[in-house]
Amino acid sequence: MSAAAHQSILPERSGFTRRLSDFLWRHPHVLLAILLGPPVLWLGIIYLGSLFALLLQSFFSIDDFSGLINYEFTLATYKQLLIPANFDIILRTVVMAALVTLASAIIAFPIAYYAARYARGKWKAIFYLGVMLPLWSSYLVKIYAWKLILAKEGIVTWALAKLHLLWVLDAWLSLPIVGGNSLSISYTGTFIVFIYVWMPFMILPIQASLERVPGNLIEASADLGGNPAQTFRHVLFPLALPGIVAGSIFTFSLTLGDYIIPQVIGSSRLFIGQAVYAQQGTAGNIPLAAAFTVVPIVIMGLYLWMAKRMGAFDAL
Numbered sequence: 001m002s003a004a005a006h007q008s009i010l011p012e013r014s015g016f017t018r019r020l021s022d023f024l025w026r027h028p029h030v031l032l033a034i035l036l037g038p039p040v041l042w043l044g045i046i047y048l049g050s051l052f053a054l055l056l057q058s059f060f061s062i063d064d065f066s067g068l069i070n071y072e073f074t075l076a077t078y079k080q081l082l083i084p085a086n087f088d089i090i091l092r093t094v095v096m097a098a099l100v101t102l103a104s105a106i107i108a109f110p111i112a113y114y115a116a117r118y119a120r121g122k123w124k125a126i127f128y129l130g131v132m133l134p135l136w137s138s139y140l141v142k143i144y145a146w147k148l149i150l151a152k153e154g155i156v157t158w159a160l161a162k163l164h165l166l167w168v169l170d171a172w173l174s175l176p177i178v179g180g181n182s183l184s185i186s187y188t189g190t191f192i193v194f195i196y197v198w199m200p201f202m203i204l205p206i207q208a209s210l211e212r213v214p215g216n217l218i219e220a221s222a223d224l225g226g227n228p229a230q231t232f233r234h235v236l237f238p239l240a241l242p243g244i245v246a247g248s249i250f251t252f253s254l255t256l257g258d259y260i261i262p263q264v265i266g267s268s269r270l271f272i273g274q275a276v277y278a279q280q281g282t283a284g285n286i287p288l289a290a291a292f293t294v295v296p297i298v299i300m301g302l303y304l305w306m307a308k309r310m311g312a313f314d315a316l
Contacts, residue, residue: 058287061074089270090295098252134200139260143261185266201251213240253303
């Protein structure tokens, strides 16, 4: 826009604020830079800067004798991730995250389907309230409540004893890997609490995805002779898949990075989050803690890439 045009539209005015206002009106890119500058700097320096600083540490190593960080670029710290003790931590965390995601999808799908297809009016409000209500309470309160529920003297044990089914629990806890002295200190308890805490993040994307499925497609499948199983396999599931993948992004990533639930409910075997905390805090091995941090970042990067190709972000 020429100066003459500016002069004709907005003549020069007196006063600092009015001149500043005129200047910003004539230069919208300056106004945009002023508005977006602080949040971009905050995100870039405080968040991404600290993250990159941590990741940079993963290319250093620690001196075994002095315990000090050797600031020379090396991949030796990443090699430590492949030793059996550390690789077991990674494998354990990824398997748990995958199982929690799969179980959450199986449990969440019928709930989301009912909400999308049948819930109307006040029942829709009750659905959202029921799904969102657990998110409004303290994360630690929920976990410690589950600690009491799953303890040997807790509600689950008491209920099974009343039903004379305590032998089922004892048989399950006697199994290797999934068992333990009680549910509250076993992988089974960790698995249950993970599902409870992250379930809302799976239900809502699936419900949003199912609401976009036209009802006449399901009716057409029935008219063409498809039974419910065939309709689910060939119509409903493919169309709801982006929502399932979108929900899995939350449940998988949140399980992958959580360290409080395994710390409170579970065995003494570490997950990635606990390993990062232990290496950075207790052991003082910041390079190895940073290398552990890279693992979920790489896994989630690949996961998000695949989710994008499947159109999962359209269901968010």
